[in-house]
Amino acid sequence: MGWFPEFPGPFPIEAMYGKVGLYLVAFLIGLAFGYILEIGGFGNSTKLAAQFYLKDMTVFKVMFTGIVVAMVLIFGASGLGLLDYNRVYVNPTYLWPGIVGGLIMGFGFIIGGF
């Protein structure tokens, strides 16, 4: 039981505003995501690669601050009954594919710079 049981998100945007509404919301979320990545310096691959030569820790700082802040907000909202965690998409764990794919992406990051 939460404080706001009448509004348990995620909000059914598609049911409320149709597909166009959902796609517009997705576009706006993407817009904010792209804007924030750019102001953080993620548009510059030299800056990104510098993370792995310990010359610029931006990637680490931005990513893990983002993860921790989102985590606190998600579980906080879930505790308050604003967000129904059971309806949130949690990536299923495929341990070895994740690890092997992650290593390949890490190699790709250094070779390609993104």
Added chain:
Amino acid sequence: MMDGTVKKQPKPFANPYAAGVLLGVVLFVAFLLTGSGLGASGPLNRYLVYLEDKIAPEHVNRVPYLINYAGGDKNPLDNPFTFLGIGVVAGGFLSGLIHHRLRFETNKGPRINNQTRWLMAFLGGILMGYGARFARGCTSGQGLSGGAVLSVGSWAFLLAVFVGAYALAYSLRRLWI
């Protein structure tokens, strides 16, 4: 510039912790409104499958993974991620415009030429794309989003990305420093 003034200097990047907090808020809003997080390889994957379906529909209709996206009359672009991807590009462009950082440039270390950098970018891109599908998501969809909702697999993935990059960084330092 209409008034003929000198090109404005690019503004400095935001404080990384401030950018991180904003990123976290947007990620939370994405979960609150849509129930799923952010993604970068997901949208790209959909654009690619769309092209694949135009070029070789028989192939798409034979592969279970692709059928899921574009089997029969299914349009892989008919999905919110398609628009999220467009938004990311538009948002990055908008920020570049506002902060005077828009320009054509090749970001590389001082010891290699542009040609090498472009070739390596292409090769690295292949690995990034392959790795992202192998791991069922990229640093955004699997790492950032899965990390925030405490998926065990996502944390293992994130760790692997950093381990992989740090492991290879020294051998390829010529590319960047």
